[in-house]
Amino acid sequence: MAQQLYWEDVGVGSEVTPLVKIPTTRMLVQFAGASGDFNPLHYDDVFAKNQGPGRTIVHGALKAAWLGQMLNEWVGEEGFLKRYGCQYRSQDMPRRMRTQTEPEQEGETCTCKGVVTKKYIEDGEHRLDCDIWVENSSGQKTTPGTASVVLPSRG
Numbered sequence: 001m002a003q004q005l006y007w008e009d010v011g012v013g014s015e016v017t018p019l020v021k022i023p024t025t026r027m028l029v030q031f032a033g034a035s036g037d038f039n040p041l042h043y044d045d046v047f048a049k050n051q052g053p054g055r056t057i058v059h060g061a062l063k064a065a066w067l068g069q070m071l072n073e074w075v076g077e078e079g080f081l082k083r084y085g086c087q088y089r090s091q092d093m094p095r096r097m098r099t100q101t102e103p104e105q106e107g108e109t110c111t112c113k114g115v116v117t118k119k120y121i122e123d124g125e126h127r128l129d130c131d132i133w134v135e136n137s138s139g140q141k142t143t144p145g146t147a148s149v150v151l152p153s154r155g
């Protein structure tokens with residue numbers, strides 16, 4: 001567990017601790033089972049090729065979950081996520097898992113990032129507003145969003 005982050009420790013421009021994820025086809029199958037999202041775009045390359053993406057794509061909701069994980073880990077046990085949301089702007093491709101006949105294939109490494117855009121006190125809470133996003137291996141922001149978090153204060 002990371003050391004607790006306090007409101008006094010951050011300012012506008014501070015970066016949220018990044019979270020790196022390597023999506024794989026296996027991860028997408030697991031997420032489909034957990035979420036009930038069995039859209040074939042997430043597991044069937046033939047279907048995905050015929051529908052436009054060219055191959056399977058990472059669930060948007062999975063990328064949103066990663067952003068939530070990044071924020072919750074960053075604020076620590078005493079902080080909390082007040083609100084967050086994101087938009088699915090571009091597709092991310094998973095790495096195909098190694099099989100008995102094929103090696104693991106290349107795909108995206110997704111990095112969740114964020115930056116503090118506002119620091120303020122409202123209704124007695126020490127709040128931070130942040131821009132957040134998932135960035136692909138090419139540095140493209142595929143899933144931009146915003147968040148507000150509440151941190152404990154030393155004061």
